[in-house]
Amino acid sequence: MSASAVRPATVAPVGRRLSWAIVLPLAWVALVAFLAVTADWLPLPDPAAQELILRRKPPSTTYLLGTDNLGRDMLSRIIYGGRTSLIVGICAPFFGFLIGGAIGMSAGYFRGKVDLLAVGFIDILLAFPTLVLALTFVAYLGQSLFNVTLALGILSIPAAARVSRANTMAWANRDFVLAARTIGASNWRILTREILPNVLPAMFAFWLVAVSVIIVAEGALSFLGLGIPAPQPSWGGMIADGREALDVAPHTALIPAAVMFLTVLSLNFLGDMVRNLVDPRRSSL
Amino acid sequence: MSGAVSGAVSGGPLLSVRDARVGFGTVRGLLRAVDGVSFDLEAGRTLGIVGESGSGKSVLVRSLIGLVGSGSGAIVGGEVRLDGQDVRGLSAKNFRQLLGRDIGIVFQDPMTSLNPVMKIGRQIGEGLRLNRGLNATAAARRAVELLVEVGIPEPERRASQYPHELSGGMRQRVAIAIAIACEPKLLIADEPTTALDVTVQRQILDLLQREQRQRGMAMILITHDLGVAAGRADDIMVMYAGRAVEMAATREIFRGPRMPYTEALLRSLPRLSDPTHTRLSAIPGRPPDLARRGTGCSFAPRCTYRSERCEAEEPVLSREGGRGFACFHPLNASAGTSA
Amino acid sequence: MHWLARQVLRLAVVLFCVTLLTFLIVNILPGDVATAILGGLATPEDLAGLRADLGLDRPMLVRYFDWLGSALSGDLGRSHRSGEPVAQAIADRLPVSLQLMIMAQVIAIGIAVPAALLSVRRPGGLFDRLSASTAFGFLATPSFMLGILLIYLFSVTLDLLPATGFSPMSEGLWANLESMILPALSLGLIEWTVLMRVLRSDLLTTLKEDFILLARAKGLPPWRVLLQHALRPSSFTLITVIGLNIGGLIGGAVIVEQIFALPGVGRLLLGGIFNRDLILVQGTVSFIAAGFVLVNFLVDMLYAVLDPRVRHVRFRS
Numbered sequence: 001m002s003a004s005a006v007r008p009a010t011v012a013p014v015g016r017r018l019s020w021a022i023v024l025p026l027a028w029v030a031l032v033a034f035l036a037v038t039a040d041w042l043p044l045p046d047p048a049a050q051e052l053i054l055r056r057k058p059p060s061t062t063y064l065l066g067t068d069n070l071g072r073d074m075l076s077r078i079i080y081g082g083r084t085s086l087i088v089g090i091c092a093p094f095f096g097f098l099i100g101g102a103i104g105m106s107a108g109y110f111r112g113k114v115d116l117l118a119v120g121f122i123d124i125l126l127a128f129p130t131l132v133l134a135l136t137f138v139a140y141l142g143q144s145l146f147n148v149t150l151a152l153g154i155l156s157i158p159a160a161a162r163v164s165r166a167n168t169m170a171w172a173n174r175d176f177v178l179a180a181r182t183i184g185a186s187n188w189r190i191l192t193r194e195i196l197p198n199v200l201p202a203m204f205a206f207w208l209v210a211v212s213v214i215i216v217a218e219g220a221l222s223f224l225g226l227g228i229p230a231p232q233p234s235w236g237g238m239i240a241d242g243r244e245a246l247d248v249a250p251h252t253a254l255i256p257a258a259v260m261f262l263t264v265l266s267l268n269f270l271g272d273m274v275r276n277l278v279d280p281r282r283s284s285l
Numbered sequence: 286m287s288g289a290v291s292g293a294v295s296g297g298p299l300l301s302v303r304d305a306r307v308g309f310g311t312v313r314g315l316l317r318a319v320d321g322v323s324f325d326l327e328a329g330r331t332l333g334i335v336g337e338s339g340s341g342k343s344v345l346v347r348s349l350i351g352l353v354g355s356g357s358g359a360i361v362g363g364e365v366r367l368d369g370q371d372v373r374g375l376s377a378k379n380f381r382q383l384l385g386r387d388i389g390i391v392f393q394d395p396m397t398s399l400n401p402v403m404k405i406g407r408q409i410g411e412g413l414r415l416n417r418g419l420n421a422t423a424a425a426r427r428a429v430e431l432l433v434e435v436g437i438p439e440p441e442r443r444a445s446q447y448p449h450e451l452s453g454g455m456r457q458r459v460a461i462a463i464a465i466a467c468e469p470k471l472l473i474a475d476e477p478t479t480a481l482d483v484t485v486q487r488q489i490l491d492l493l494q495r496e497q498r499q500r501g502m503a504m505i506l507i508t509h510d511l512g513v514a515a516g517r518a519d520d521i522m523v524m525y526a527g528r529a530v531e532m533a534a535t536r537e538i539f540r541g542p543r544m545p546y547t548e549a550l551l552r553s554l555p556r557l558s559d560p561t562h563t564r565l566s567a568i569p570g571r572p573p574d575l576a577r578r579g580t581g582c583s584f585a586p587r588c589t590y591r592s593e594r595c596e597a598e599e600p601v602l603s604r605e606g607g608r609g610f611a612c613f614h615p616l617n618a619s620a621g622t623s624a
Numbered sequence: 625m626h627w628l629a630r631q632v633l634r635l636a637v638v639l640f641c642v643t644l645l646t647f648l649i650v651n652i653l654p655g656d657v658a659t660a661i662l663g664g665l666a667t668p669e670d671l672a673g674l675r676a677d678l679g680l681d682r683p684m685l686v687r688y689f690d691w692l693g694s695a696l697s698g699d700l701g702r703s704h705r706s707g708e709p710v711a712q713a714i715a716d717r718l719p720v721s722l723q724l725m726i727m728a729q730v731i732a733i734g735i736a737v738p739a740a741l742l743s744v745r746r747p748g749g750l751f752d753r754l755s756a757s758t759a760f761g762f763l764a765t766p767s768f769m770l771g772i773l774l775i776y777l778f779s780v781t782l783d784l785l786p787a788t789g790f791s792p793m794s795e796g797l798w799a800n801l802e803s804m805i806l807p808a809l810s811l812g813l814i815e816w817t818v819l820m821r822v823l824r825s826d827l828l829t830t831l832k833e834d835f836i837l838l839a840r841a842k843g844l845p846p847w848r849v850l851l852q853h854a855l856r857p858s859s860f861t862l863i864t865v866i867g868l869n870i871g872g873l874i875g876g877a878v879i880v881e882q883i884f885a886l887p888g889v890g891r892l893l894l895g896g897i898f899n900r901d902l903i904l905v906q907g908t909v910s911f912i913a914a915g916f917v918l919v920n921f922l923v924d925m926l927y928a929v930l931d932p933r934v935r936h937v938r939f940r941s
Contacts (some may be wrong), residue, residue, distance in 0.1 A: 002647045027676045095667055124641045125764060128909075131875025132893065136649055137907055139897040166861075216766045220879055223768045236768070243883070247780045254776070265764035352837050378845075385843020398834035402856050402930070411852075412842040463838070 022273060025266030032263055036083035044076040048231045056249035068252045069241055077233040078259055084234045085263070088149050093160070093210035094152030097203060098158025105199065107161070108168030109191055118165070122158045130155050134217060135226055143229045148221060152214050160270040163206045167199040205275040214268035219260060235260045289432045297369050298325035300349075300471060305363035307341070307348045316576040318344045320364075320527040328470065331497060331504040332519030333535065339572050341473055341527035342507050350388055350473070351380060366478065367471070385416035389464030389502075390473040391493070395456030395479035399448040405432075406444030409463050416467045431462040440582050454485035458492065465496055468618040472497060472504045478513065490517055512554050515539065523547045526573050526583035533608035541617030546584045582612070588615060590614045635921050642913040643695070647688045652907050684882035691906070700907035704901050711739055712909035713892055720790065721888035724880065725873050729866070731812025736862075738746060741850055743820075744827045752824075759817035767876040771810035771883040788885040807884045811876045815869060822865050826858040833857075860927060866922030871916055 035042070055081045057067040064075045107118035126132075137151035172195065180190050198262065219236030221227035228234045235256045242253025307319040319341045326332050334342045347353040348361050349372075365372040367387060375383065392398035400408055409431055410424030419427060425444070432440035435458040448456055457477065464472055474493055478486035494517055497504045508514055514521055514535065521538045523531040523546065531544040542548045548569045570587035581596040582588070588595065592614065600611045666674075700710035737757075743752040762770075779787035785806055791799040804841065830836065831854055839853040840846075878890030885891075889908060896904035 050630070120641075122640060126871075127638050127642045128645075128913050129871040129874035129916055131878060132909060132912055135878070135897055136646070136905065139900075139905070140649060144777075211766075218714060219766055220768055220875075224879060224882060226897065239769060239772060243775075246772065246776050250780070251774055253772050257772060258770065260766070261764055264766075265761065267765055268760065347837075350841065352840060381843040381845060384841060388841070390838065390841045392838060394834065396839050399851055400835040400839070400857065403853070404927045411839075411844070416843055441731075460838075463842070 015037075019086055021269060022165040025269040028262055028266045029270065032082045032259075033086060034164035035079045036086050039079050039083055042079070045073040046081065047072060047076040047080040047233045049073070054254060056245055058249070058251055066249070066251050066255070068238065069245055074238075074252070074255060077238060078235070078256060080239060081233040081235045081256065081257070082263075084228050084232065085215045085218060085260075087145065088152060088228075089211045089215040092149045092214045092218075093156045093207050095149065096156025096210070097164075097207055099153075100157035101164045101199075101203060102166030103157070104161035104166075105168045105191060105195065108151075108165040109172050109187070109195065111169075115165075122161050122190065125155075125158045131217065131220060134221060135224070137203065138226050141227060145232070146219055148218060148227055152217055152221075155217070156210050156214065159210065160203070160206070163197055164203060167202045171195050171198045198260060205271065205277075208267065208274055209270040212264045212271065213258070216264060216269070286344065293617065297366075299328040300326040301364075301366040301369075302349060305345055305348065305365070305480060306346050306361065307353060308360040308362075310360070311576055312376055313576045315360075317527050318345065318359075318422075318575060319348065322524070322527075322529045323363075324522055324529065324532065326471075326503050326505065328503050329497075329501045331494075331506055331519045333514030333521040334505060334507045334524060335509065335514055335521055336524035337509055337572055339523040341575075346475060346505060346507060346522070348475055350384055350390065352390075352512055382416065385412055385465050385527075387470045389467065389469035389471070390461050391457070391464045391475065391477045393476040395448070395453060395460045396438065396480065398460055399456055401448055404445055404447060405451070405459050409444075409459070410411045412463065412467050412559065427466070428462070432459070433465055434465075434498075435459070435462045436488075453481050454488065455483060457485075457489050461489070461492060463498065465502075470498065470502060472502045473507070474504060475507045477506075479509070486513075493517070510554075511538075511550050523550065526578070527575055528583065528611065529602055529609070530584070530612070531610040532602070532610075533610075537608055543608070543615040543617060544584075544612045545588050545590050545614070545616060547610075549587075586606040589617075631921065631924065635917065638917050639914055640692075642917065643910045644688060644694060646906060646909045646913065647684075647691065647931055650902055650909075651684055651687075695907075695910065700911070701753075701903040703896070703901050703904040705904070709906050713873045713888055713904070714855060714908060714911055717887055717889045717892050720886055721806060721877055721881065721890060724811070724877055724886065724888060727804055727808035728811035728815060728876075728894075731808055732815035732819055733866075734825060735812070735816040739816070739820045740823035740827055741855070743852070744831060745846070747828060756775045759820055762814055765814060767810050767814055768879045768883060770813060771807070771880055774806045774809055775883075788883070790884075790886045803884075803886075807880045807886060810880050810883070811873060814876070815873065818851050818865060818869060823858060823862045826861050827854055830854045830858040856930070860930065863923060863927055863930065867920045870919050873918060874912055904915065 029117070034220050050072055051067065054067050055069055059066040059074075066074050068074055068077065103118050103121070107115040134155055137154065138148055141147040141151060177190060177194050180194050185194075218227055218234070219239070222236030223240045224232040225237075225240065227236060230237075238256035239253050242249070242251075242256065245252050295588065302325070303323045305319055305322045306317070309316045322341075322345055324332065333472060334346065336342045341440070343486075344353055348359070349365050351372075353359050353361065361373075363373075367383065370383075372380065399405070406425055406428045409428035410419070410516050412420065412425040413419045413427055429440045429444050432443055437443050437458055438454060443451065443455075443459075447458070451459065461477075472493070476616070477493060478489050481489060490513065493504070493506070505508065506514060506518055511521075518535050521531075521533060521535050522529050523538075525546050530537070531542065531547045533543075538547060539551070542551055546568075549566075553565045553568060568587060573583045573586070581598060582591070582600050585591045585595040598613075602609045602611045602615050653886060661843045665894060672924055691701070698711055700714070702709050703713065705714075739755045743755050746752060765773075775787045778785045787806075793800045811845065827850075836849060836853055839849045844852070874890075877888065880886070881888040881890040882894055893905065893908040893912070895901070896908060
């Protein structure tokens with residue numbers, strides 16, 4: 001009974017909502033990504049070029065999104081900032097998932113002492129409030145695109161390890177794995193050929209969610225002045241800059257805020273959808 | 286006018302149900318869980334409702350007391366009168382009052398029917414405070430008395446414990462204490478022994494019967510086991526696929542069932558008179574899909590007496606000398622009229 | 625008791641590892657502290673002298689155990705910027721951070737519980753769908769963004785509340801609350817969404833239980849069934865999530881204290897990081913992590929108190 005009740009409930013809405021709840025977020029993310037990739041070839045002013053006479057101009061035909069405190073073109077900064085957000089947002093979880101996934105899969109497959117060690121390690125990393133750990137890492141590694149990505153990547157290790165461990169444990173005792181073992185396949189082979197392909201979908205769904213979490217975290221770091229160093233634009237940094245002129249030129253803070261909100265919202269929408277497809281049991285939450 | 290239950294001295298029956306219907310909208314269409322059931326129950330009598338799981342017996346009774354309703358997506362129809370009062374016409378508030386004061390209910394599994402995070406004494410006293418206006422102290426005192434009455438040793442200590450600290454049988458005794466706390470006129474026991482160890486089943490049934498007699502309550506005993514109903518119920522209603530298929534005094538049913546389904550149920554009971562190693566006969570086939578009901582008798586596909594008429598036409602519950610059955614080929618034609 | 629002893633032991637091990645890890649990050653990672661303090665123009669002799677002063681010339685593990693020993697007796701060292709004892713600096717600022725987080729948590733629970741209760745009255749109904757989409761929206765709003773929006777709305781546009789700055793209790797309760805309400809909202813308005821989702825889902829499960837039917841059969845009105853019978857058995861995941869989310873709340877507090885210029889522990893930490901104040905950062909991060917671990921430990925205990933069935937089981941995914 002539950003099987004027949006669950007399936008239409010999870011599949012049907014996807015088909016029905018395809019009209020807007022999927023297309024709009026997908027279109028927005030695609031637009032941000034497209035602009036970020038092609039920014040160098042677009043007819044945009046230099047995002048770092050200051051024009052102090054033209055500072056804090058509201059949106060107009062020459063400056064589509066206006067100018068910031070230093071007279072820099074907002075549109076150009078938003079697009080180049082999107083590039084930063086996407087690079088960090090995509091690479092950091094990837095790094096975390098590479099290491100966390102390896103730890104989690106080994107723990108879930110070998111169990112025993114390996115598992116104990118891995119869980120202990122995860123517990124310790126989780127004992128730090130995420131942002132505090134990121135701040136400390138970046139502060140001592142030095143501020144650069146690579147270091148920010150590395151720090152946020154390290155922070156996504158525990159979550160990735162948990163997801164892959166749980167999924168590996170669920171698959172490790174299936175018949176086809178036992179069959180592979182009885183014909184003498186090595187642990188490495190079983191892990192990469194038999195288990196990995198089955199763990200990947202869940203990891204992918206989780207990665208999508210992680211992208212939006214990391215984009216927010218990068219924004220927070222930049223907002224605090226501990227993210228990507230100054231002349232390079234970043235959404236979080238733009239919001240922080242705009243805060244100083246909130247009373248005279250609110251658009252300098254509100255526009256990057258709106259762009260970031262839409263991006264995170266879109267990614268959450270897509271992440272939810274993919275997670276429902278991969279794991280129907282979670283769809284209720 | 287279903288005469289299954291007789292013996293009323295004055296006034297109408299305590300509970301009167303006419304054409305009760307419960308349907309659930311599903312993706313596959315309307316599922317008729319209960320399809321036009323009528324019966325009367327006099328004060329002080331016990332009615333056993335017997336049927337397989339999915340026969341609609343629990344849904345029927347829960348719908349009567351409003352526990353299956355629009356909130357759960359069900360469509361409920363028919364007329365229900367308690368003491369002559371039209372229950373379905375009451376306001377939500379008045380209905381709750383009636384439910385709390387006049388009807389007590391014991392569910393199948395005391396593990397799930399007691400609130401796991403509320404002390405037992407409070408669970409018993411809750412209804413008393415709400416429906417009988419007792420204050421906290423009086424309700425607590427009465428709760429302990431009720432625990433004594435249902436045979437729980439060390440009642441003061443038990444009252445301040447949580448359900449998980451009690452055994453299954455004890456928990457069901459607590460559930461009975463909750464049900465009888467407000468002196469209801471009608472006690473509903475929904476498979477009260479199914480989830481219990483065999484050794485305590487009898488004790489719980491004895492307790493229910495004792496309370497029912499002492500307090501003069503009417504009782505509806507829902508069970509899938511004719512054996513449970515045998516010694517306890519005055520009358521029995523057999524349900525199949527959402528319909529009442531046979532109604533009669535208990536001894537009539539056991540003396541000579543009219544409906545083949547009842548006979549099949551009886552034959553699946555072990556008897557002391559059977560020689561050892563006698564195989565119990567199971568009923569072949571499965572209950573029908575209630576959302577895809579065809580024409581004809583619902584039991585026909587599993588019935589050994591079926592004819593072409595059974596598959597083409599739906600038998601209605603017909604009366605014959607104080608008992609009712611829905612069958613074109615009734616059994617024990619001579620035995621039926623002797624009552 | 626045996627269970628409690630094991631939990632306490634685990635707590636001690638985690639605390640030890642957390643402080644050690646903090647020490648390693650602050651000390652191993654590149655960037656010379658002495659240079660950072662004295663600037664690039666310092667002579668090698670000056671640098672060596674400062675390193676000796678700070679004890680940086682001794683092996684790292686020796687320094688760690690030195691630090692740990694003093695930390696256990698409540699001495700976290702002195703900031704080498706201001707000379708202020710780190711423990712004192714934290715103690716001075718802790719009340720502000722605690723007030724902020726408690727107010728945020730009260731706001732979050734105050735919105736989440738009624739919203740979840742109203743949602744489950746009619747699952748899929750108007751209120752349910754409205755609160756679900758509102759929650760989804762807030763979930764996509766980082767606290768620093770929400771803080772800015774609240775300042776823009778309540779301070780710049782409506783001119784109702786101060787944009788930044790902190791008024792201590794000594795200036796009056798209202799002045800204090802006025803300076804704290806926007807910061808607390810910046811955190812609470814995000815936190816409630818997670819709590820509401822968890823509670824709603826658990827309530828829906830609980831409402832299918834037989835004991836809810838029994839409560840209704842006793843004649844209890846719907847709201848009493850919800851509050852007295854359904855809410856408590858549905859709140860265990862909520863408690864766990866509140867505990868787990870305190871980590872996020874602490875991170876959020878760091879940002880919010882910065883936005884609203886509140887003199888809390890988070891701002892102390894940020895100041896330490898910007899000034900490369902090694903001892904201060906070491907002390908604050910260890911303190912925050914230890915506090916977080918301890919709070920989670922207490923949440924576990926609370927869980928056991930709230931659910932009489934739990935005696936020795938602690939679920940970990």
